[in-house]
Amino acid sequence: MKLKSLIRHETFLALMLVTALIVLAFQSDRFFTVSNLLNQGRLMTEVGLIAIAMTFVIATGGIDLSVGSILGLVAILTGVFWNNIGLPLPFAAIAAIFVGTMAGFGNGIIITRFGVPPLIATLATLALYRGLAEGISQARSVRGYPDWFYVLGQRDVLGVPTQLWILMAVAVIASVILAYTTWGRTVYAIGSNEVASRFSGLSVEKTKLALYTLSGFAASVAAVIFVSRVSTTRSDMGSGIELDAITAVVLGGTSIYGGRGTVLGTVIGLCLIQALKNGLSLAGVKGDGTIMLIGAVLILAILASNIFERSGTRN
Amino acid sequence: MTVNQASIGATPSRSGFLRRIAVEYGQELIVFSAIIALFIVVSIVNPRFISANNLTTIFAGNAYIAVAAIGMSMVIITGHIDVSVGALIGVLATISGSLAVAGYPIWFAWLAPVLVGMAINSFIGILVAYARIPSIVVTLGAMSILRGGLISVTGGDWITDLPSGFMIAQKRFFDIPAPLIFMVVLTVLAALWMRHTPFGRSLYAIGGNKEAALATGIPIARRTVMVFAIHGAFAGLATILFATQLQVIQSTVPPNLELTIITASVIGGVSILGGTGTVIGSTMAAILFATIGSALIFVNVSAYWLRAVIGLLILATVLADMWRRRAKS
Structure with missing residues (x-):
């Protein structure tokens, strides 16, 4: 029964995506072209990486609001390590990613060791990590990166944007892990019933710690890609990206209460949001109108899925 | 997650008054001590810190956050959350300011944000209570709709030339800044209401244990809608203080305002799991931030x-x- 309703939501979402693509293709000649769609994939990558990690976190019944701040912190640190401290750029990026991953690990420790609810823990670190980014940067941006660095964010490999390869690889690996490994099942088990999972001998704390660390890592990698794409670092980078990611995850059918959700759903959710954003702006709708529509789509999608699910589970 | 506990307080105990205060208002005491400690330390470093001028700036300038946090606390105590309140305040401020500039009576420009806030949040409450969509999802969507709507209507223009009678946040009564009076009166009223009325108590029951609340005959769905409506009214009141602070209203959503308000509630001792907390705590937390x-x-x-x-x-x-x-x- 559960599987059935899952399939339902994703089918429904995929239909919505196809409808949106068809309608948008008729609105503008420039929408349904290979180069435009690939470019949208480029713009989708940072949110995408974060949203995939967030799918796991939300599937355990948790949430990570600090990802946008971790992104900002890692972006700033990449610039500072390279420009002010003088590390070679690859090492600077790796060091910054390491710090960002540790920031995620810190979230995990606060949540698992101290028992702070994830929403509060990451709300606090959202302020803390963004604050660190602002304090370290002192509102100065770092520019002028070497040319090879832009391969990551602005160039193509085999005709496809570099970062889109990364996103696709991560999506495939993550969906296999979540759907087919014991560890993935553990994630669902924790989200369905944490107490029962603990009594069943699952390592609840270790799994959660790993997930928040991974979430930090995903945000850190997204940060380096972001810097490479826009050629600069600023401390306000990625602010609000947590809400975009959560929207994609929830739209993708992951239950905010945990226990349910797939990476595929999240990816379809992401594509739908990006298609709407881009297609509508090409069709002449202003960005603000698009934001409104995404909000409405989010509510309607969950409403529709609730109605289907209830009619499906009644008997 | 830990198991919810509906600590509705007022447990009869033989221990002393102070002990009871410490148990019931533990978090509030921590926040209060933090404020006092901060005042002492900073005043030693720089005595001008406790000048009347600065105190006014601290308390009056941030009263709107405390007022909004009252409604937010009620929502969280009932077991829900609202991430759209920042966007809502942005929208309401624009409505209020536009009415004042357009020449409508001042009282109407003050009343409108309260009523519109109640209407919008009732709708959110209905989606939460009757359509059973989790509040974080509804309010996430509502945030996008309000934010997008605001910018597409105003185009980001500022509202200027506000009539001077409109600026209630700059007024003083008995030499006390109006926002301060708002903050204290609303906090006290809300705290009394939540502690001593059946409706107020039922919020703790709903947030603490839904099944038990249902079994005792509390109309959960209707109460949920009403809590969201009340939260909307407080957002409207907060808007009045926020919009009349400066001579202009920037028709944008104050960045991260919802997080500041949620954080004030939570730091003030409102459990994000629902069922516990007081609005006295959230107001003190807002003061602490300021x-x-x-x-x-x-x-x-x-x-x-x-x-x-x-x-x-x-x-x-x-x-x-x-x-x-x-x-x-």
Whole structure:
């Protein structure tokens, strides 16, 4: 029964995506072209990486609001390590990613060791990590990166944007892990019933710690890609990206209460949001109108899925 | 997650008055002590910190956050959350300011945000209570709709030439700044209401244990809608203070306002799991944030470090709270 309703939501979402693509293709000649769609994939990558990690976190019944701040912190640190401290750029990026991953690990420790609810823990670190980014940067941006660095964010490999390869690889690996490994099942088990999972001998704390660390890592990698794409670092980078990611995850059918959700759903959710954003702006709708529509789509999608699910589970 | 506990308080106990206060208002006491400690330390470093002028700035300038946090606390105590309140306040401020500039009576420009706030949030409440969509999802969507709607209507233009009678946040009654009166009166009324009326108590019951609340005959769905409506009214009141602070209204959503308001509620002792907390705590937390912000300036810390310090303090408060709860159980 559960599987059935899952399939339902994703089918429904995929239909919505196809409808949106068809309608948008008729609105503008420039929408349904290979180069435009690939470019949208480029713009989708940072949110995408974060949203995939967030799918796991939300599937355990948790949430990570600090990802946008971790992104900002890692972006700033990449610039500072390279420009002010003088590390070679690859090492600077790796060091910054390491710090960002540790920031995620810190979230995990606060949540698992101290028992702070994830929403509060990451709300606090959202302020803390963004604050660190602002304090370290002192509102100065770092520019002028070497040319090879832009391969990551602005160039193509085999005709496809570099970062889109990364996103696709991560999506495939993550969906296999979540759907087919014991560890993935553990994630669902924790989200369905944490107490029962603990009594069943699952390592609840270790799994959660790993997930928040991974979430930090995903945000850190997204940060380096972001810097490479826009050629600069600023401390306000990625602010609000947590809400975009959560929207994609929830739209993708992951239950905010945990226990349910797939990476595929999240990816379809992401594509739908990006298609709407881009297609509508090409069709002449202003960005603000698009934001409104995404909000409405989010509510309607969950409403529709609730109605289907209830009619499906009644008997 | 830990099991919810509906600590509705007022447990008869033979221990002393102080002990009862310490048990029932533990988190509020921690926040209060933090404010006092901060005042003492910063005043030693820079005595001008406790000048009447600065105190006015601290309390009056941030009263709207405390007022909005009252409604937010009620929503969270009932077991829900609202991330759209920042966008809502932005929208309501624009409505209120536009009415005032367009020449409508001042009282109408003040009343409108309260009514519109109640209407919008009732709708959110209905989606939460009757359509059974989780509140974080509804309000996430509502945030996008309100934010997008605001910018597409105003185009980001500022509202200027506000009539002077409109600026209630700049007024003083008996030499006390109006926002301060608003904050104290609303907090006290809300605290009394939540503690001593059946409706107020039922919020704790709903947030603490839904099944039990249902079994005792509390109309959960209707109450949920009403809590959201009340929250909308407080957002409207907060808007009045926010919109009349400066001579202009920037028709944008104040960045991260919803997070500041949620954080004030949570730091003030409202459990994000629902069922516990008071609005006295949330108001004190709002004062604490304002005090920290001002204190940093007076001890010459770069403003860029402000958020990091606030984040650290939030974290410290949360950890202290967890430690206190464990020590109690």
